[in-house]
Amino acid sequence: MTILVLDFGETKIKSALISETFELEKPLAFLPSADNLENLQKLMDSIIVPAKDRISELTISCPKTVDTQAGTIYKGDLLTYLDDFEA
Numbered sequence: 001m002t003i004l005v006l007d008f009g010e011t012k013i014k015s016a017l018i019s020e021t022f023e024l025e026k027p028l029a030f031l032p033s034a035d036n037l038e039n040l041q042k043l044m045d046s047i048i049v050p051a052k053d054r055i056s057e058l059t060i061s062c063p064k065t066v067d068t069q070a071g072t073i074y075k076g077d078l079l080t081y082l083d084d085f086e087a
């Protein structure tokens with residue numbers, strides 16, 4: 001089981017593959033942050049597709065308020081295209 005960790009920062013998207021025992025399996029390249037939701041989806045595809053057969057879970061960190069029960073990202077900070085995003 002491998003966890004894909006994504007950190008959507010205001011200037012970079014950082015990502016890594018983490019084992020079920022929370023050991024770093026593979027750090028992935030830093031990418032520049034997207035300027036809109038469509039470009040973010042393309043960047044996510046470029047990270048997810050090559051590792052999709054290994055990924056069993058996904059975790060996302062971002063500079064917003066994340067309601068994990070509702071699956072919604074609420075307003076805040078510079079990534080305005082994520083306002084009220086529902087997963």
